[in-house]
Amino acid sequence: MAILKNFIWQETKVKDLFNYASLSIMGLGKNTGKTMFLNALVDLKETSFPERILAITSIGRDGEEKDVVTKGKKPRIYIPEGTLVATSKGLLSRCDVTKEILKTTGIYSAMGEVVLFRSLSDGYVEIAGPSRSGDLKTLEQMIRQVSPEALFLVDGALSRMSFSTETEASVLCTGVNLHKDLVKVQEKTLHALYCLKLPKSPVDSPKGNHRVYVHQGHWKEVEVKEAHLMDALGPMLEDSVEGIYIRGAVTESLVDKLLTKKNFRDLFLVGKDGTKFLLGEEMTLRLKRRNITLFVENPLYVPMILVNPYDLQGLKVPVDTLTKRLEEETKMPVFVLDDLGRSGDY
Amino acid sequence: MRREPYGFPYVMELICTVSPMGKAYKRRLMPYQNEKALQEELRKTKAFSDHLRMVEKEKEEVRHLLSDMKDLQGLMQMLLRGETLSVVDLYEVKLFARQLRQMAKPLQQLNLEEKPLHSLEGVELLLDPEKEDLATFYIYEVYDDRLKNLREEKRALETAIRKAVDGSKRTQLLLERRSLVVKEEEQEEEIRERLSKALVPFVEKMQENLTLLGRLDFFIGKAEVARNYQLPLPKVSSSGPLSMVEGIHPYFEKILAEKNQKLTPITLSLVPGSTAITGANMGGKSMSLKTLFLNATLVMKGILPFAKEMSMPLIEHLYLLDEDQEEMKKGLSSFGGEVLKIQEMLGSLTLKPSLIIMDEPARGTNPLEGSAIVGGLLNYFKGRPHFFLVATHYDLKNMSGISRYQVRGLQDASLEDMKGHGEKEKMERVKELQSLMDYRLEKWDGEPILGDAIRISEFLGFSGDLIKEIRNLL
Numbered sequence: 001m002a003i004l005k006n007f008i009w010q011e012t013k014v015k016d017l018f019n020y021a022s023l024s025i026m027g028l029g030k031n032t033g034k035t036m037f038l039n040a041l042v043d044l045k046e047t048s049f050p051e052r053i054l055a056i057t058s059i060g061r062d063g064e065e066k067d068v069v070t071k072g073k074k075p076r077i078y079i080p081e082g083t084l085v086a087t088s089k090g091l092l093s094r095c096d097v098t099k100e101i102l103k104t105t106g107i108y109s110a111m112g113e114v115v116l117f118r119s120l121s122d123g124y125v126e127i128a129g130p131s132r133s134g135d136l137k138t139l140e141q142m143i144r145q146v147s148p149e150a151l152f153l154v155d156g157a158l159s160r161m162s163f164s165t166e167t168e169a170s171v172l173c174t175g176v177n178l179h180k181d182l183v184k185v186q187e188k189t190l191h192a193l194y195c196l197k198l199p200k201s202p203v204d205s206p207k208g209n210h211r212v213y214v215h216q217g218h219w220k221e222v223e224v225k226e227a228h229l230m231d232a233l234g235p236m237l238e239d240s241v242e243g244i245y246i247r248g249a250v251t252e253s254l255v256d257k258l259l260t261k262k263n264f265r266d267l268f269l270v271g272k273d274g275t276k277f278l279l280g281e282e283m284t285l286r287l288k289r290r291n292i293t294l295f296v297e298n299p300l301y302v303p304m305i306l307v308n309p310y311d312l313q314g315l316k317v318p319v320d321t322l323t324k325r326l327e328e329e330t331k332m333p334v335f336v337l338d339d340l341g342r343s344g345d346y
Numbered sequence: 347m348r349r350e351p352y353g354f355p356y357v358m359e360l361i362c363t364v365s366p367m368g369k370a371y372k373r374r375l376m377p378y379q380n381e382k383a384l385q386e387e388l389r390k391t392k393a394f395s396d397h398l399r400m401v402e403k404e405k406e407e408v409r410h411l412l413s414d415m416k417d418l419q420g421l422m423q424m425l426l427r428g429e430t431l432s433v434v435d436l437y438e439v440k441l442f443a444r445q446l447r448q449m450a451k452p453l454q455q456l457n458l459e460e461k462p463l464h465s466l467e468g469v470e471l472l473l474d475p476e477k478e479d480l481a482t483f484y485i486y487e488v489y490d491d492r493l494k495n496l497r498e499e500k501r502a503l504e505t506a507i508r509k510a511v512d513g514s515k516r517t518q519l520l521l522e523r524r525s526l527v528v529k530e531e532e533q534e535e536e537i538r539e540r541l542s543k544a545l546v547p548f549v550e551k552m553q554e555n556l557t558l559l560g561r562l563d564f565f566i567g568k569a570e571v572a573r574n575y576q577l578p579l580p581k582v583s584s585s586g587p588l589s590m591v592e593g594i595h596p597y598f599e600k601i602l603a604e605k606n607q608k609l610t611p612i613t614l615s616l617v618p619g620s621t622a623i624t625g626a627n628m629g630g631k632s633m634s635l636k637t638l639f640l641n642a643t644l645v646m647k648g649i650l651p652f653a654k655e656m657s658m659p660l661i662e663h664l665y666l667l668d669e670d671q672e673e674m675k676k677g678l679s680s681f682g683g684e685v686l687k688i689q690e691m692l693g694s695l696t697l698k699p700s701l702i703i704m705d706e707p708a709r710g711t712n713p714l715e716g717s718a719i720v721g722g723l724l725n726y727f728k729g730r731p732h733f734f735l736v737a738t739h740y741d742l743k744n745m746s747g748i749s750r751y752q753v754r755g756l757q758d759a760s761l762e763d764m765k766g767h768g769e770k771e772k773m774e775r776v777k778e779l780q781s782l783m784d785y786r787l788e789k790w791d792g793e794p795i796l797g798d799a800i801r802i803s804e805f806l807g808f809s810g811d812l813i814k815e816i817r818n819l820l
Contacts, residue, residue, distance in 0.1 A: 046508070080508075081504075089434060092432070092433075092434065096527045096531075098484065098485075098497065098530070099433060099484060100482050100483070100484040101433060101434055101437035101482060101483050101484065102481075102482050104416070104434060104437070104438065115434055118482075120484060121497070121500060121501060121504060122504040122507065122508070123504070123523075123527070
C-alpha cells in the first residue's frame with residue numbers, strides 16, 4: 001500500500017512539471033539518467049496530457065557523453081506522433097519516425113544545422129540541439145510559432161549547466177555513477193543544489209554591463225582592464241563595501257584570492273545565477289565563516305531531484321538511504337528513476 | 347598601388363544585402379566594360395531610387411522574403427550530378443519555390459526594369475502534390491500507394507505498442523516495427539530518387555533565379571543608398587572630361603562627423619592628359635585624390651557617386667599610387683617600390699582611357715631629380731588618352747600644357763589673430779588650423795603660392811629665431 005501511495009504522490013509531482021512552458025533537465029555528471037527521465041516524461045504526457053505537444057531538444061552534446069543507464073546500452077527517446085523535435089541534420093537518419101520538416105533553423109551544432117521537424121508517427125529519435133545556450137531562446141521562439149502551447153524540453157549537457165536559466169524550471173538528475181560512495185553522491189548533490197537554489201538578491205542588480213561592481217550604498221563599477229579581476233577589485237575593497245556583484249563565473253581561485261583580503265568579510269556576493277558559482281563545499285564553508293552571504297540575480301527554479309540507481313554495468317544499486325537523506329535535507333521531492341514510467345526499451 | 351579605393355568596403359557595407367546570393371553578388375562585383383550597359387545600369391539605379399518611396403512597403407516585403415532565402419547552388423550541383431536529395435534538401439527546394447511565388451506580387455509592384463524571375467510552378471507541383479500550400483515538407487503518401495499501405499500498417503503497430511502492457515510483448519512489437527521502418531525508409535528513398543530526377547529539368551531556371559535574386563538584393567541595396575544620400579545620375583560619355591562637382595568621401599565624412607567636423611566637398615575636372623594639384627600641407631590634397639578615385643570606381647561598378655554631379659567616360663583601369671604603409675613595413679625602399687609600381691602600371695595601359703592618380707610621387711628622393719621625375723610623368727601623359735592626376739609640392743612653373751589646381755589653403759585666414767591664445771595643447775592647435783584651412787580646389791595657372799608651410803610651422807610652435815632663419819632662405 002505504501003508503495004502505491006508513494007507512486008501516486010510521485011506521479012502528481014511529476015505531472016506538475018507540465019504546468020511549465022519550458023523545462024530543462026540537468027545532469028550532475030555522466031550517466032545520471034537524463035534521457036531516461038525524458039522518456040518517463042513522454043510516457044506521462046501520453047497517459048495524462050494527450051493534447052499537450054512536446055518540443056524536445058538538447059544542448060551542447062559533445063559526443064563524450066555515453067548515456068549508459070540500463071544494461072550498458074544507450075537509450076534513445078521513443079516519442080509519440082505529433083512531437084516536435086529539434087536535432088542536427090547529421091542525426092536525422094537515426095530518427096526513425098516519419099518526419100515532416102518544419103524549418104531549417106540556421107543554428108548549428110557540431111553535427112550540422114539544427115532542423116525542426118514534426119514527427120508524423122511514433123518512434124525513436126536521437127537529439128543534438130544547439131551548441132550554445134544563447135541559441136535556445138531563438139529555437140524556442142521558432143517552436144512557439146509552430147505550437148505556442150508546447151512544452152519545451154531541453155536535455156542538458158553535463159559540462160555546463162548555465163543553459164538551465166533559459167527555461168522556467170530545471171530538474172536535477174543525480175545518481176550512483178557520480179561516486180562509488182553514496183555518501184559522497186549525497187554531499188555532491190546537496191552542494192550542487194545549494195548553489196543552484198541560492199536566493200534572489202534583495203538588492204537590485206547593477207544596470208550596466210561591467211563584469212564587476214561593488215556596493216557602497218549604491219553599485220559602483222569596477223574597471224577591469226585585463227583578465228586579472230583581483231588587481232582591479234582588491235583596492236576597491238574598503239570597509240564601507242557592503243556587497244560585490246560578479247557577472248561571470250565565481251571560481252575557487254577567484255574566491256581564494258578574495259579571501260586573502262582582510263576586508264572581505266561581512267558582505268554579500270551576487271552572481272548572475274546559481275550555475276555561475278563554481279565552488280566546492282570547502283570553499284562555501286570558508287565563505288560562511290567570513291559571513292559572506294551568496295545571492296543570485298536570477299534564481300533558478302528546481303522543483304525536484306531524480307536519482308539514477310543504475311551503475312555503468314546496468315546493476316541497480318539500492319539507493320533508499322540516499323533518497324531519504326536527500327529528501328530530509330532538501331525538503332524537496334526526490335524520485336528514483338526506475339519508479340517512473342516504463343522500462344525495457346533499451 | 348591601390349586597385350580598391352580607400353573607403354570602398356565602407357560603401358559596400360552601406361549597401362545592405364540580406365540574402366547569401368546578394369552577398370555573393372556584392373563580393374563579385376566587377377566594373378562595367380560596356381558604355382551602353384553601364385549607362386543603362388546607372389539610369390535604372392537612379393530611376394528606382396527615385397521611385398523607392400512609393401513602394402516602401404513592397405520593397406520591405408521583397409527584402410523580408412530575400413532574407414529568409416538560402417543559397418541552393420550546392421543542391422543544384424547535386425541534382426546535376428544525379429545525386430538524390432534528402433528530405434531536408436527537398437524541403438529547401440520547395441520552400442524556395444514557394445518564396446518565389448510569394449515574392450512575385452510585391453516584386454511586380456516595385457516596377458523594376460529587370461529580367462523577370464522564372465516561375466517554379468512545376469517544382470511546387472512536384473513537392474506539394476496535394477496543393478496544401480504549406481511551408482513544410484515530408485514524403486507524402488500520395489507519391490506511392492505502397493508507402494501509404496506501409497505507413498498504415500506501421501501506424502497500427504505503433505498503436506498496439508502503446509497499448510502493450512507486457513514487457514516482452516512490447517519488445518516483440520518493437521522488433522516488428524523495426525522491420526517496417528526499414529521498408530519505409532527504402533520506399534522513401536525510392537521516392538526521393540524519383541523526385542530528384544524530376545527536379546533536374548528545373549535546375550537551369552532555379553540557378554538563373556538564384557543569380558537574378560542576388561542581383562535584385564544588391565540592386566535594392568544600392569538604390570536605397572542612392573536615395574538616402576541623394577546621389578545623382580552620373581553622365582557617362584565616351585568623349586568628355588572626367589569631372590566631379592562637390593564630391594565627398596562618405597567614409598571620411600562619417601569619421602569627421604563623429605568628431606563634429608564637416609567635410610568640404612571637392613570639385614574637380616580633368617581632361618585627358620595631365621593635371622597637377624599643388625598647395626599647402628594639411629590642405630586636403632590626399633583627400634581630394636581619394637574622393638575622386640572612390641567615386642570614379644563606384645561609377646564604373648554601376649553605383650551612383652557621392653557628389654552633386656559627376657561625368658566621365660568609360661575608364662579601363664583605375665590606379666591610385668600613394669604612400670603605402672604595408673610596403674614600408676616590408677622594408678622596400680619607398681622610392682624603389684614606387685618606380686616598380688609605376689612601371690607595372692604603365693605596362694597595363696592601352697589606348698582606352700585609364701585614370702591614374704599619384705599622391706606626391708618621388709617624395710622620397712632628392713628634390714632636383716624628384717621634380718624632374720614628376721615633370722617627366724606629367725609631360726609623358728600630356729598627349730595621351732588617359733587622365734593623369736598628380737598631387738605634388740615640386741615646382742612646376744616652367745611646364746606648359748598641363749591643367750593645374752591649387753588648394754586654397756590658408757590664404758584668406760589670419761593666423762596672427764589666433765596666436766594670442768597662448769599655450770595650447772598641440773592637438774588643439776592642429777584642430778584650430780584645420781578649421782581655418784580652405785580645402786576647396788581652384789583652377790590656377792600662376793606662380794606657386796609660397797608661405798603656407800612656414801606659417802603653419804610658426805603657428806604650430808617653431809620659435810621666432812628659427813622662423814627668421816627659414817624666411818631668410820626664401
